[in-house]
Amino acid sequence: MRPFTYHRLVSDAERRTVLQSSGDAKYISGGMTLLPSMKLGLTVPSDLLDVTGLPGMRDISIEGRRVRIGAAVTHARIAEDAALRAICPAICDLARQIGDRHVRNRGTIGGSVANNDPAADYPAALLSLDASIQTETRSIAVADFLCGMFETALDEHELVTAISFEAPDAARYEKFPHPASGYAMAGVFIARTGGSYRTGITGASGQGAFRCADMERLLNAGAPVEEFASLGFDDLVIFEDRFGSRAYRENLIRVLAHRAAVHLRS
Amino acid sequence: MSDIELSINGKRVRRSVEDHQLLVSFLREDLGLTGTHVGCDTTQCGACVVSVDGATVKSCTMLAVQAHDTAVTTIEGVSSGATLHAVQDAFHRHHALQCGYCTAGLVITAIDLIEREGGQLTRETVAHTLKGNLCRCTGYQNIITAILDAAGCLSAPAQVAQ
Numbered sequence: 001m002r003p004f005t006y007h008r009l010v011s012d013a014e015r016r017t018v019l020q021s022s023g024d025a026k027y028i029s030g031g032m033t034l035l036p037s038m039k040l041g042l043t044v045p046s047d048l049l050d051v052t053g054l055p056g057m058r059d060i061s062i063e064g065r066r067v068r069i070g071a072a073v074t075h076a077r078i079a080e081d082a083a084l085r086a087i088c089p090a091i092c093d094l095a096r097q098i099g100d101r102h103v104r105n106r107g108t109i110g111g112s113v114a115n116n117d118p119a120a121d122y123p124a125a126l127l128s129l130d131a132s133i134q135t136e137t138r139s140i141a142v143a144d145f146l147c148g149m150f151e152t153a154l155d156e157h158e159l160v161t162a163i164s165f166e167a168p169d170a171a172r173y174e175k176f177p178h179p180a181s182g183y184a185m186a187g188v189f190i191a192r193t194g195g196s197y198r199t200g201i202t203g204a205s206g207q208g209a210f211r212c213a214d215m216e217r218l219l220n221a222g223a224p225v226e227e228f229a230s231l232g233f234d235d236l237v238i239f240e241d242r243f244g245s246r247a248y249r250e251n252l253i254r255v256l257a258h259r260a261a262v263h264l265r266s
Numbered sequence: 267m268s269d270i271e272l273s274i275n276g277k278r279v280r281r282s283v284e285d286h287q288l289l290v291s292f293l294r295e296d297l298g299l300t301g302t303h304v305g306c307d308t309t310q311c312g313a314c315v316v317s318v319d320g321a322t323v324k325s326c327t328m329l330a331v332q333a334h335d336t337a338v339t340t341i342e343g344v345s346s347g348a349t350l351h352a353v354q355d356a357f358h359r360h361h362a363l364q365c366g367y368c369t370a371g372l373v374i375t376a377i378d379l380i381e382r383e384g385g386q387l388t389r390e391t392v393a394h395t396l397k398g399n400l401c402r403c404t405g406y407q408n409i410i411t412a413i414l415d416a417a418g419c420l421s422a423p424a425q426v427a428q
Contacts, residue, residue: 006268006285006331035327036309048285050332076321100398101375102312105321106328182397 001038008050012136015049019157022047027159029057029072032099032107033115051159057110060084065167067091068134071110071160076101078109090171090189091129094121097175099182110160116208118149118239119183122163123209125173127200128189131165139164148208168193172263174256175203178243185244186252190260196220199257204249206237215257225265228258270334274299275343283330289323290314292330293340301341301370305400312399315371316340322378324398341370344377353377353416362412364403372399372409380417387419 007018019025023046028034030052037043051057057072060081067088069078078084078095085092098104098112098121112122113133125131126142133140135158145153154160168191175187184203191198197219202209218227233250240246271280274297283292293299293316302325305313309327316325317339344351350358353376363369379387379395392410401409414420 001286001288003284003286006329008331008334031329031332032309032327035329039307048329100312101378101395102315102322102324102398103309106323 001035002041002044004045005047006050007047008053010053012054015051015054015136015159018047018049022049025049025157027051027114027157029108029111030074030106031111032103033111033117051110052108054161057161062087062167066164067167068162068164069109070162071113071134072108073110075099075104075107075109075112079104087167088129088171090168090173090191091125094125094173094175094187094189097121097173097177109163113145113163114152114154114160116146116148116150116152117183118205118208119178119181119185119203121173121175121184121187121202124184124187124189124200124202125171126163126165127209127211128171128191128198129165129168129200130198131163133160134162134164135159136161146208149206151208166193170264172260174260174263176252176256186249186256188253188256188260190215190219190257190264192219192264201253201257204233204238204253206239210236212253212257219261225258225261228254228261231257268331268334270331272333272335273337275339285329285331287330288326289316289318289328289330289333289338290325292333293325293338296330299340299342303367303370305367305371310400311368312371312375313368315374315399317374317378320378322375339374341373344373351377353380353413356412356416357409360408360412360415362404362408363401368399368401372396372401375399376409376413376416379413384417385419387414387417389414 009015025047026045028048028050052072057070059070061068075095075098079092112120131142133145171191173189176185178185186204187202189200197216199212199215231254238246238249267282269282293302303313305311307326309324314325315322319336353373392413
């Protein structure tokens with residue numbers, strides 16, 4: 001790994017000071033994507049700013065049905081947090097399916113969201129839950145935040161500080177992990193609030209996570225789950241490689257959505 | 267360079283480290299704790315797993331400087347003198363290894379697994395939990411048996427190797 005200067009931040013004022021004096025600075029939280037990228041020389045930052053010690057970054061707070069998860073909260077914490085499980089178990093179940101236990105102990109929700117890997121799990125949930133991405137200066141609606149594969153609406157050096165959302169009445173995440181990487185080949189998150197459903201699908205598309213209007217229409221109409229077989233994705237770039245054809249991945253989405261819907265109706 | 271101070275296997279350690287030094291190289295090269303192995307170096311294999319503040323991590327994907335002010339346990343810290351940890355003893359009795367390269371990471375993982383979920387482990391849950399630790403020799407059968415034995419969850423005595 002190429003040399004860099006490491007800074008353990010303790011305040012936002014310090015963050016701004018360090019940024020002014022550094023060249024190509026990057027934030028690090030768990031580092032589960034960043035450090036492997038640096039080993040490969042895909043990114044060569046001059047400075048790493050460790051944000052895990054900034055105020056509020058490791059807190060989970062719940063007020064009424066509003067959930068706020070600090071950006072440096074690990075996947076393991078999210079998977080195990082009892083208060084979060086009581087109000088939105090689907091997000092805990094999703095976190096439990098990320099990577100392996102050692103990766104979950106280090107990797108964080110903020111790092112995952114800021115990276116916007118098209119095969120990451122959280123984007124499906126964020127879309128379905130209509131989440132807001134908090135930064136140090138603003139709140140960004142998830143629909144505006146996710147801008148395609150590895151692209152977000154973040155400005156340079158804008159820091160994700162928290163994810164917040166309204167807990168749904170019920171939700172379910174169904175994932176088919178890639179047999180080698182464990183990333184989602186497809187993942188479907190369905191949330192219901194009142195009689196209204198929202199969906200988020202990750203892993204399958206080169207455009208990144210997306211909502212499926214047709215699926216939401218079927219769910220909202222209370223259609224039999226068998227009708228999910230008719231769902232089409234012709235308007236989307238669906239990944240295709242030696243692990244799965246386009247048709248295979250499209251069918252994965254239908255199957256996973258079917259499972260999630262059956263669970264939500266049971 | 268950064269000055270770090272941490273506890274390694276119960277001993278206080280102060281060192282100056284390069285900011286880009288990985289925790290696994292700090293353990294092996296600076297401290298001589300070579301029980302922690304580098305397998306894949308890509309966060310896949312788990313040969314480098316150590317415990318940091320009670321959570322298992324892959325030390326090839328963590329900077330030494332990130333371990334400042336933590337308590338790290340490596341394989342060198344799990345036995346009590348010449349007395350093996352119960353998990354090490356079970357691995358020994360069940361021959362839960364062949365080449366042994368992955369064993370240190372597996373033992374650290376198994377101890378963590380038993381401490382967290384000891385009383386309710388099944389063959390299936392252990393197999394599922396070992397996802398982050400790759401063993402290319404054994405097919406995992408004896409490893410899983412050893413972990414279930416150490417956890418007191420081995421229900422079929424016939425499975426115990428004599």
